[in-house]
Amino acid sequence: MRWIPFVLAAAVVPVFLGPGQLTVYVLLGLSAMAVVGLSLLMGYAGQVSLGQASFTAIGAYTAGLLAVHDVPPLLGLVVAPVAAALAAVVVGVPILRLRGHQLAFATLALQLILLSVLGDADWAGGAIGLQGLPYLSVFGFELNEDLHYAYLVLLGVVLTAVVASSLVRSRAGRGLRALATAPVAAEASGVPVGAYRLLVFAVSAAFAGLAGGIYAFFVGYLAPGSFPVLLSIEYVVMAVVGGLGSIAGAILGATLITLLVQALTSLATQPGMPGYAPGVLSYAVYAVLLIVIVLFVPRGVVPTLSRRFRRETSPGRPAPVDPAPARARPGAGR
Amino acid sequence: MTALLEVRGLTRRFGGIHALRDVGLDVREGETHAVIGPNGAGKSTLFKLIGGQLAATAGTITYAGRRIDHLAPHRRARRGIAIAFQDAPVFHGMTVAENAMVGAHAVTSAGPLSAVLRLPRHRRDEQVIRTAAAHALRRVALHELADQSAESLPLGRQRALQVARALCGRPRLLLLDEPASGLRGPERTALAALIEDLRGEGMSILLVEHDVAFVARLADRVTVLDLGAVLATGTYQQIRSDPAVIAAYLGGHA
């Protein structure tokens, strides 16, 4: 329950935000949802996905297309993560056999293919995309203000964080964490390695898909360009900055990077800056950040800080603990 | 006594190297069976074939009356085969208790959905897992370190942790690949006592060990491997007087 004060603080913030800032808040929350999933995937299944925004796109287009065909938006929002998870299962079966860089490239290729298919598909509006999507309405209440979406997104972040942390603390989660560092020993202990890798991939896709669904109703239009490869890279940078396999880290990483990108964008759109400045600056900053993190804080920000904190608050060896079974408590993320 | 594990004609090549050549071996229900042989004899390869970490080039493995050589390792674990590897890997970023708990995977089944929804099944399994882990850790005298991080343990204790993890799966057949290597005197004695206890409880054990005294004390039967082939099988008394074994392995000791 340590996280309750943070949720309360996050719930107070939107009240004080102007319209533009509320948009940033919503986008930040959507990124955080996707990054919580990606952090699980990278931290526990040991897989890097450079195409995670594919699943955001699949969720968004699912919600958008259903809405265009007069399916109630709430139903579309529920189907969005399911569609993304199904897509992950379908592509995951062949792709998860690949390791390391190969998987990163395969997921990247996947996103490029998806974007080009969407760009050519008449049923998805082609390059123009889907326009004039309705607002989300929940049992007759229409969410038609940015503030509504801010709270919806907060709910989404809490939901993904709760699902992720109960997953990590469970039997399956221990299996996942085990296979992250010693897959052979994990499998010999009865952990179905292949199925679990697929499971985290599907869960990570579902989180991204849910974020995509909310995005569709928040923004009201979708185009292939809404989900560039840069978004996938942004997710990876957020996950790495926060610390892989750390749920709090994923959220903090998303926050830090979003704020940084905001600052850069306002810098890059100053008069006299060329039109390509925002894009180039973002790529440059991501590259520099990745290098700095890998060199100096390889565990990511949150795990490093919490480690340091623990060391300072508990001088000397940790005392032996009561061996009673109830104390054999699974820890949080790594 | 019937054989719990029957290995027949087992062969494994790595490129040009015959790591195992037409190996036959039985582990009877309830016996402690040692596999000895010089470095590179193929002992670990044999264990990995039985555990499913490696696939055989030829031959069959029958366990409890059924062929298991086509099964994935985690399925063999569910059937009751547990293995503690020679290189004793522990799971990093997890406590000693959590490491042991992973071993209980083989005897529980609560899925991720039941954990997220906190179904009774999840809670029941968690209880089973915690009890099993606490029990197993006590058996290897690691219970006082339950909340420490596993990778901070000295190597000998990591080995013990691997044994605890294996025990958490309540195996019917336990494979121990050099569990005593790197252990100090008292730890060694404790391990021998544990193996005797497990045997007393009816567990079948396949054990690789270089220490002849250790083998002589624990093993009902011994199989001697050399260059991937079986040289002899029998009681320790029988194999120590086998001329081929004396020539190839025991040499000066016998």
Ligand SMILES: Nc1ncnc2c1ncn2[C@@H]1O[C@H](COP(=O)(O)OP(=O)(O)OP(=O)(O)O)[C@@H](O)[C@H]1O
């Ligand atoms: N993955 C592998 N690739 C190639 N050769 C291998 C592999 N694993 C084992 N070998 C070879 O197979 C032979 C048997 O190795 P194995 O590890 O089974 O021996 P061992 O009896 O366990 O030895 P030790 O007592 O040193 O543990 C050796 O010649 C080894 O070099």
Ligand SMILES: [Mg+2]
């Ligand atoms: Mg060996």
